[in-house]
Amino acid sequence: MYFHTFHLFITVAYLGTLTEEALNIFKKPLDRLELKYGFFPEQLRIQMLEEAKKMFYFGYDSYMEHAFPLDELNPIKCSGRGPDYNNPSNININDILGDYCLTLVDSLTTLAVIGNVSEFQHAVAQVIQHVNFDKDNIVQVFEVNIRVLGALISTHLLMTDPEQPFGNLSPPWYDGELLHLAHDLASRLLPAFEGSSTGIPYPRVNLRQGLPPYSASETCTAGAGSLVVEFGVLSRLLGDPVYEGYARRANKALWNLRDNTTGLLGNTIDASSGKWLGRLSGLGAGLDSFYEYLLKSYILFGEHEDYEMFSEAYSKIKQYMRKGYAI
Structure with a gap:
């Protein structure tokens, strides 16, 4: 889930809501393995930095040459692709490819962080020119939230941050697009x-x-409960509580349906009835980012209810999860 992890730290830096109390949850003595392997020697760090840049540019340049303005590059055919209009049930493709230059949007913050100001500004201009969401396409809310909405908000914050931590990213023509x-x-x-x-x-x-x-109502806990960071930041930037309100309502609805005995949540649920469809609990796919977002939301917004839910969930996971309990 590296997309929204990265976006979180951009928004924390911009909004300035990271409190000393929130930071304290990370303060603990380093263990033996962390002391031994928890850092890179400077020479190795620089080497890995350059390798990461090469890998990024290989993918980015190939996309721009062979696939843009479609959503992504098909590496086998070396051509672009978007939604699978011939097979609407192909959710592996259609859940995220929505004909909105996905790879370019996804790359904006990386271009900023690696310091390529000219290409970053060019990419922003291309997004403004080509991206339009008025499309007759069915997409998955969770994927679009973390990859597209998160990228747009984070890039806007980078350009409007008065401290400009990654250089002067904001072109004179940018007007909040x-x-x-x-x-x-x-x-x-x-x-x-x-x-x-x-x-x-x-x-x-x-x-x-x-x-x-006749929309399918089966959703996973992570998909329904990992929206509050992006929706919350958007609400605060716009001065409109509606978006954050809906995301928090979803989190509370899921939380109130946790098992009465173990306090654990299942992995899939019927959004229309509130009944669990998958009763296995865990920390992997389908549940992981629900817990992640509770903690991130507390760090970002300082809402104690988020931390209380995270702390209780963490306690129940440690109590029951090793024993293989289902809800």
């Missing part, structure tokens, strides 16, 4: 929440038409 795109996209995701009587969002929306007829 990425924030406007983020606002538009988030509004197109809201039908997933508005159509749910439980507060748990449906997993997919049509970007143009809203909640699809």
Whole structure:
């Protein structure tokens, strides 16, 4: 989940809400392995830095040459691809490829961090020119949130940060266009929440038409409960509590459905009925980022309820998870 992990630290740095109390949760003595392997020698760090840049540019340059403005590069055919219009049920492709220059949007913050200001500004201009979310495409709310919405918000914050920690990224012509795109996209995701009587969002929306007829209601805990960071930052940037409110409502709905005995959550749930469909609990796919976002949200916004939920979940995981309990 490296996309939204990186975006979190950008938003923390910009919003300045990281408190001493929030930092204290990370303070602990280093163990033997951390002392031995917890850092890179400077020469190795520089070597790995250059290797990472080479890998990024290989992928980015290949995408821009062979695939842009489609969503991603098909490495076998060396050509671009977007949604699979011939097979709408192909969710492996259609859940995230929505015809909005996905790879370019996904690359914006990396270009900033590695210090390529000219290409960063060029990429921002390309996004403003080519990205449009008024598409008759069904996409997954969770994936679009962490990869597209998070990238747009983070890039906007980088350009408008008065301290400019990665250099002078903001071109004179920038006028908040990425924030406007983020606002538009988030509004197109809201039908997933508005159509749910439980507060748990449906997993997919049509970007143009809203909640699809006969939409599947099975969603995973992570997908429904990992939205508050991006939605919360957007609400605060816009001065509109609606987005954060829906994301927090989803978290509380999931939390209130945890098992009465173990306090654990299942991995899949019916958004329309609130009934667990997958009763196995764990820390892997389907659950992982729900816990992650509780802690990140507390660090970012300072809401104690988030930390209380995280702490209780952490305690129950340590108590029951090694024994293989289901809910």
